[in-house]
Every structure is written in structure tokens, then in C-alpha cells.
Amino acid sequence: MKYYDTADEVLQRAATISLLLLDVDGVLTNGQLYYGEHGEVMKAFNTLDGQGIKLLQQNGIRVGIISGRKSAALSLRAAALGITLIAQGREDKAVALDELLQDHPCPLDRIAYIGDDLPDLLVMRHIGLPIAVPNAHDSVHHCAALCTTRAGGDGAVRDVADFLLRAQGKYEDALRAFL
Template sequence: MEEKAKKIKALILDVDGVMTDGRIIYDNFGDEFKVFDVQDGFGLVLWFRAGLKSAIVTAKKSKIVARRAKACRITKVFQNARDKRAIYDKILKAFKVADEEVCFIGDDFLDIPIMKRAGLTVAVPYSREEIKSLAHYVTKTQGGRGAVREVIELILKSQGKWETITQKYFS
């Protein structure tokens, strides 16, 4: 996996089940709530500081996702993405990257088209078995509880960027 990680220039994420634990909460007024992990968020900021690209590709549409993406410096956001294959092709073109330069983290059937193409594919433990079978790596941490950060650390460490990006926090 380390050899694959060294080539990565772009990170693509599903939201529900990857950036969250997969649960969606509605209140009596119809408002939707999602819970995101601060370690994932900080990991995405470090990813941005490393000069790398990121994108969200999610089948749902939510103002919360757009807000979280902005806070985490995510480069592109695609919501209502039922045809993830077509969106993936747009991302490759926009980011000027090839399949082997993309890491994708997914958890369910709608993610299969990208899981079959990305150079480094990752599933979270709660993923469907079909997704895990396509993954090069299954995270130790759950979606919405640090899985994104875990993957970012693995990639940045394999590329020799982790120490440089984090050293200011230890001095």
C-alpha cells in the first residue's frame, strides 16, 4: 500500500459513512444534522497545506456538507452525485491527475465505480463487504471517527511530507 500511497495527489471522499458515522438525524422542523470528527477536519486542513487536492462526491445534497467542505478546505464538492463515475472523470480532468494518483474512501454500493478505478481505494470498517473486497486498505478507525485522518496520515507519511507539515506543532 505504501507504494500506491506515494503516488497520491488527490483525495476523494464520500460523506455519509466516511466523513460521518452514517447516521442522519432529523428534528421536528425537518432540519438535518450530521456529526463530523475534528481530527478528520484537521487532517483535511493538513492535506490542503501539503498542496494536495481533495473532493467530496456524495449522493445526497446538504448545506451542512458544503459548510464542512469549506471549513476543511476541500477543493471541490459534488452533491446529488448519483453517477459517481461521471463525476470522477470530471475530477480527474479538473485536477489533472490519473487514476493511480487518486485515493478514494467509500463505504457503499454507489461508491463501486470509483473503487474500481482509483489507484488507492480505502473502506471504513462499517462498509459493505463488497466495498471491503475492492479496497486496498480498510481503516482501523470508523467513518466519522477519524478514518479520514488515518488515511491522510498514512499517505503524507509515505510521501515524506508528514514531518514537515506537522513540525510547527511540536516546536
């Protein structure tokens, strides 16, 4: 992980996170869209990210999605991972955040968000731990407290999952079931 704020400050914030919100295109995926001949859109999701999401959920950290694009593939992936906190097709992500928090309250300073492009800034400016992926737009890097080692679609969410679990002292227990 690359720190934009001091490591101590980032670790202190990470220790209090109870909700991780994710952008999709460029974070859960590599940002590429594949169009079929009948107009269907396909996306590839990384299984490392899926396992990281499950580890977070099993250790008391909720996971949600805010996406500017509506996608059947995303609906299927979210359902497979048990993610029910989801807003799709929402260009104004700040409004989407407010709506999600009405039904699932969480203090803003206890939210982490991973983003990669300009629409994500609408959320990142208001939450406790804004995180960028390496291939994010420069403005996103300037807003972020932290940058993942792995790129979007290549395990960036898993980087954050492991980081949050370590910061909260839950990482070793989370792995114990697999050892």
C-alpha cells in the same frame, strides 16, 4: 491500517497520491442522519478528520468530496475546510468523478478514495488507491487495497491523511509546526 493488498504495493501507490476523494455518509460522518421537526438534516463531522484534511492540503495533496446526498451541512463543512472540489447529490459517482477531473485533472492512478457502500464502488474500481472504513459493506472491503483503523465519522479520514503523509515522507514536516 489493515492491508488487503501487500503492504509494499499499497505503500508504493500511496507515495504517488496527489488527490484524496471522500464519500461523506459513513466516511466523513458515522452514516447517521438526524432529522429536525422541520425537515432539516443534521450531520456530525469529526475534528480529527478536519485537521487531517488541512494537513494534506498544506502538503500538496488535494482533497475532494463525492456525495450521493446533497446537504447544506456538508456545504458548510467543505467551505470551512477550503474544499472546493465537491460533487453533491450524485448517485452515479463515476460520472461525478469524470466531471470533477475535467476541471481538475489528475491521473486516475494518483487518486485515493475512501468509501463505505455500494455506490462508492463506481469510483473505487477505477482509481489508484481504494480505501474502506471498517464498517463498510463487504463488497467495498473486497474492492479496497486498504482499510482504516478508525470507523467513518470517528477519524477514518485522519488515519488516511497520516498514512499518506508518512508514505510520501511528509509526516514529520507536517507535524513540525505543532511541536
